[in-house]
Amino acid sequence: MARVRMRDVAEHAGVSVRTVSNVVSGYPHVSPETRAKVQRSLDELGYRMDYLARGLRSGRTGFIALAVPFLAEPYFAELAQAVIRAAGRRGITVLVEATAGDSEVERRILDGGLTNVADGVLLSALTVPAADVGARTPDFPLVMLGEHSVGNQFPRVGIDNVAAARTAVEHLVEQGCRRIVALGRNGSENGRQRTEGYQQAMAAARVRRVNWLVVPVEDWTREQGYAAVRELLEGDGPLPDAVFAFNDALAVGALRALDASGVRVPEDVAVAGIDDIQEAAYTHPPLTSVAPDLDVIAERALALLEEQTGRSGAAREAGAPVAAVQEATPFRLVVRESSRWRSAGR
Amino acid sequence: MARVRMRDVAEHAGVSVRTVSNVVSGYPHVSPETRAKVQRSLDELGYRMDYLARGLRSGRTGFIALAVPFLAEPYFAELAQAVIRAAGRRGITVLVEATAGDSEVERRILDGGLTNVADGVLLSALTVPAADVGARTPDFPLVMLGEHSVGNQFPRVGIDNVAAARTAVEHLVEQGCRRIVALGRNGSENGRQRTEGYQQAMAAARVRRVNWLVVPVEDWTREQGYAAVRELLEGDGPLPDAVFAFNDALAVGALRALDASGVRVPEDVAVAGIDDIQEAAYTHPPLTSVAPDLDVIAERALALLEEQTGRSGAAREAGAPVAAVQEATPFRLVVRESSRWRSAGR
DNA sequence: GTGATCGTTTGCATCGATGCAAGGCCCGGC
DNA sequence: GCCGGGCCTTGCATCGATGCAAACGATCAC
Structure with missing residues (x-):
């Protein structure tokens, strides 16, 4: 047949x-x-x-591309799921690409490597794209997810990283913590912003500088979180009374390291993260985290894509430069055991 | 431009x-x-x-579709990552679809809903496709991942579920466990097979029937694992000395339930799962699990797809019925704290 | 009654690449 | 010197759908 x-x-x-x-x-x-x-x-x-034939003729394929660094990272997997669900509601199919955090791959995408097959691109970049690429306006609809681009010249949807970090740290301060370690600074713009949120909260709480500590990592993974905290515990500095991890994967690693060293959470050290991945509700103890609303992020991102499609759209022409909307989506703090310091009866 | x-x-x-x-x-x-x-x-x-144009003319698009129930489930996310990586090596792009475990969606896929855009389909189905669909031979390359199809008429790549389950249970028996709960039976074929592996191991170890217990769940999620174990603990039956979860998500839920009830793992109850998701190394305590080799699965699946492509291929014709190869891929038992019963000094 | 208008249907060209097979060229063999 | 064959290169038709605009008949206003 x-x-x-x-x-x-x-x-x-x-x-x-x-x-x-x-x-x-x-x-x-x-x-x-x-x-x-x-x-x-x-x-x-x-x-x-036959979507290919239609796409060839009409210039629209009904696909959008979603590029994330690692699909196996829970946050990105959950984000992808939200995007696929939102796209499904609009009759759009999602092409998922894993960049492996390789800036070369990300550059290729920004350069238009997917434009033939996709009507638009959602890019969740790890590394900040090289400036020379960033300087150009892409001739296809593009929305950044979570990460800011150089100079903010692309539309972007995501939580306010500074505010999210500040919220988490303020919460730890409220629990009575003072010597709070910020875990996760790296080369990324997100890392910079979350560091800044940490600093703002620490400053606002008038925590003495001697208690500030920012620990760098390479990746925001469980492994790195584990290794960094392990090292911290083995060092001869005074123990922190809280760890604020820049994402939940780091926090999970931190929890494991603390557990392995016999440090009690939250009695000895409180822990909080960002992302509220599903896993966070199942750690030991359950992890306090700042939860972005992934459905809102996905919805807004698709809406922004469609706006651009309307302009540059079918003709595949570079439309007027798109206003680089920076859209901040809502988030909320989910408090769980890992930071219930006082209630834990210390 | x-x-x-x-x-x-x-x-x-x-x-x-x-x-x-x-x-x-x-x-x-x-x-x-x-x-x-x-x-x-x-x-x-x-x-x-322009891949669309080429695809239209040549009948090959350079895409394959990967359909999984939930991308946000760690196992599927890791599987997807492996498939994308393997496909990348062959210059193939992967289109990821989330079926939400909806058998209607799965049927649509089996019916060829993706054939225009994809050269082949990898389907990791949750529900067993309805028999009437299963009876037909699809006119496009298709490989099932993990789950058997009705009558095994489609090629399939994955671990031997019976053997994997048996391996896990044998290990628990070796640790001295006898009253071992099998957690996760549901309507799926995989559930049936893992139950059988459990039964084989129990029988081989001559465990008295009174100690056999198979607990049903709806989905293989953390939530369900948590709820099921919670209920078990609240019941008036004798406590088990081990929980064998049909996948790691269930195991994670079980661990959390045990922890919340003050049951010590592994001293009071040993726990083991299947999948060896990354999270498994970071649970409290770290989870013993049967690890499939995802890279091998991905590689073999793509190879089988290519074999079929060679036959039915560009002409988009139904070739000779493909021998429904059932390929069993290697797995290994990864022993971690959660089942080190004796070594835990009970 | 006539021309304008609207709703419905159609034919043709076209999107950008590849399949197919022919055509030109150069070489060596007889 | 002519012919066969291999190596390069090319033109044309084509994949399956949609953009465009014309054609058609029916309805409407004057």
Whole structure:
């Protein structure tokens, strides 16, 4: 059984190919009888659109690309899930690409490596794209997720990193913590901003400088969180009374390291993270975390893409430079055991 | 700057479009000078293939589709990552679809809903496809991942579920456990097989029937694992001395429930799972698990797809019925704290 | 009754690449 | 010197759908 094309349907229904196309695409000026007749043939023959052909002709494919560093990182997996769900509601299919945090790959994407197949690109970049690439305006719809671009020249959707970090640290301070370690500074812009949020909260709480400590890591992974805290515990500095991890993966690693060293959480050290990945509710003890609303992020990102598509859209032309909207999405603090210091009866 | 097409490159290089195509696709009979000249124009103009156009003409798109129930489930996220990596090595792009475990969606996929855009489909189905669909031979390359299809009529790659479950339970028995709960039976074929592996191991160890217990769940999630164990602990039956969870998500939920109830692991109850998700190394205590080799699964699945592509391939014709290879991939038991019963000094 | 308007349907060209097979060229063999 | 064959290169048709605009008949206003 070969493929069923519009031509086959047209013959079967006794109308022209164009009319079939009109029915399929929901063109309004089709008589009810014709529509019904065509619909019957459509069903009977089991017609399915060839998206490639349509994409070639119309310039729209119905795909968007989502590029994340590592799909296996829970945060990105959950983000991808939210994007796929939101896209599904709009009849859009998502092409997921894993950049492995390779800036070369990210550059290729920014350079348009996916534009033929995707109507737009959602990029969740780890490394900040090189400035020379960043300087150009891409000739296709692009929205950054979470990470700011150089000079903020691309639209971006995500939580306010500074505020999110500040919220977490303020909470730790409220629990009575003073010597709070910020875990996770690295080369990324997000790392810089979360560091700044930490500093703002520490300053606002008038915590003495001697108690400030920012610990660098390479990646925001469980391994790195584990290793960094392990090292911290083995050092001869005074123990912290809280760890603020820049994301939950780091926090999970930190929890494991503390557990392995017999340090009690939250009695000895409180812990908080950012992302509120599903895993966070199942750690020992359950992890306090700042929860971004992934559904909102996905929805807003798609809306911004569509806005751009409307302009540069089908013609595949570079439209007027898109205002680089920086959209901050809501987040909330989810308090769990890992930071219930006083209530833990210290 | 509009798109650069082959025609533009051809004009720039002073050759025909066909010759450009020959250079791009690596056709061998092109003179070195011509090749160099075309290559220069290619680079200079920044040509990028339009995969849609090629796909339309040649019938091959360079995409494969990967359908998993939930991308946010760690196992599937890690599997997807492995598939994307393996596909990348072959120059193939992966289209990830989330079926949400909806058998209707899975049926649509089996029915060919993705064939236009994808050269082949990797389906990791949760629900067993309805028999009427399963009875047909699909007219496109398809490989099942992990889950058996009805009657095994599709090629399938994955671990031997019975053996994997048996291995885990045998290990628990070796640790001295007898009253071992199997956690996770549900409607799935995988659930059935893992139950069977459990039963085989229990029988082989001559464990008295009174100690056998299979606990059903709806999904293999942390939530369900938590709820099921919670209920078990609140019941009036004798406590188990081990929990064998059908996957790690369930195990994580079980660990949390045990922790919350003050049951010590592994001193009071040993726990083991299947999948060896990254999270497993960071639970409290670290989780013993059966680790499938995802890279092998991904590689073999792609190889099987390519075999089928070779036959039904470009012509989009239904080839000879493909032998429904059932390929069992290697796995190994990773022993961690959660099951080190004796060594824990009970 | 006639021309304008609207709703419905159609034919043709086209998107950008590749399949196919022919055509030109150069070489060596007889 | 002519012919066969291999190596390069090319032109044309084509994949399956949609953009465009014309054609058609029916309805409407004057």
